[in-house]
Amino acid sequence: MRLLPPESWTFLLILAIVNAMGCIQSIRCKPKSFRESIAVLEVNSTIDPNPTSIDESSGVVLRYRTPHFRASARVLVPPIAAKETWTVGWIQACNHMEFYNKYGSTGMSSWELPDLRDGKMQAISDSDGVNYPWYGNTTETCTIVGPTKKDTKFTVRMNDNFYPSVTWGVPVSDSNLPQLTSIRRDQSFITWLVAINQASGETVVLQTIKWRMQLHIEIDPGKPLGQRAKLLEPTAQEQPQVLARNEPIPPNAMVKPNANDAQGSCREFLEDCARLP
Numbered sequence: 001m002r003l004l005p006p007e008s009w010t011f012l013l014i015l016a017i018v019n020a021m022g023c024i025q026s027i028r029c030k031p032k033s034f035r036e037s038i039a040v041l042e043v044n045s046t047i048d049p050n051p052t053s054i055d056e057s058s059g060v061v062l063r064y065r066t067p068h069f070r071a072s073a074r075v076l077v078p079p080i081a082a083k084e085t086w087t088v089g090w091i092q093a094c095n096h097m098e099f100y101n102k103y104g105s106t107g108m109s110s111w112e113l114p115d116l117r118d119g120k121m122q123a124i125s126d127s128d129g130v131n132y133p134w135y136g137n138t139t140e141t142c143t144i145v146g147p148t149k150k151d152t153k154f155t156v157r158m159n160d161n162f163y164p165s166v167t168w169g170v171p172v173s174d175s176n177l178p179q180l181t182s183i184r185r186d187q188s189f190i191t192w193l194v195a196i197n198q199a200s201g202e203t204v205v206l207q208t209i210k211w212r213m214q215l216h217i218e219i220d221p222g223k224p225l226g227q228r229a230k231l232l233e234p235t236a237q238e239q240p241q242v243l244a245r246n247e248p249i250p251p252n253a254m255v256k257p258n259a260n261d262a263q264g265s266c267r268e269f270l271e272d273c274a275r276l277p
């Protein structure tokens, strides 16, 4: 066996170093993946400071309108080399729900998501059932079709509030007699800013926001219209929290329905509650 002369060792060593530098070089030059390069430049989230407003102008229903939750984010997508389509936008799920309209001693109506209540699901999609998993398809999302040569910057926004009508009289009864005595709600939501690759379904969570809406209205149905309802605490809502660490999206938040699908998920159980004292 022929031993290499000492100079050869040096030569080999230099080769090895060059090789190592080459690797470093190639790692640095490799185009970053979409996941690594998409950036959230700014995110804002608030609940408007106004209290819930109550409208007693109808003799059939009480209407209330809660302040708006709002979220907006400015996003930068660097050039995409591949022929890929990505949608960036907001996805929202409800992860806690208490919702009772009480009719004195006659009973109450409640809107429930049984799987949430029973802990079978962590969160249920709050999309409108058409645009799911997205919360909406106007300002809520932006779609980038690759390849693109330049940075793409855009803002995606969403807002949400409750604006329901509650009958003064007991629902599913023939009586129009005003009997509504209180409305209570306590709902929590998780709102994610997400990028999804339309072909592969690859999902990148960019931001996670948690928020809550609480409401308590007390009503004296014996009083004349316009003087019945009184908003109790809280008159101002807790502000949303933009989390420092993202939370994963539970699978149920990505599939159809849905807290806004009143027909599908609303359970009126007046019969049960008719037994209340």
Ligand SMILES: *[C@@H]1O[C@H](CO)[C@@H](O)[C@H](O)[C@H]1NC(C)=O
Pocket (backbone or CB within 6 Å): 042, 043, 044, 072, 073, 074, 155
């Ligand atoms: C966030 O809020 C600030 C202050 O109101 C505003 O100047 C900025 O444009 C907002 N950014 C986004 C992404 O909405």
Ligand SMILES: *[C@@H]1O[C@H](CO)[C@@H](O)[C@H](O)[C@H]1NC(C)=O
Pocket (backbone or CB within 6 Å): 130, 131, 137, 138
């Ligand atoms: C949003 O969705 C609705 C319902 O599917 C559709 O009619 C409308 O064209 C969509 N708008 C956009 C901007 O994609």
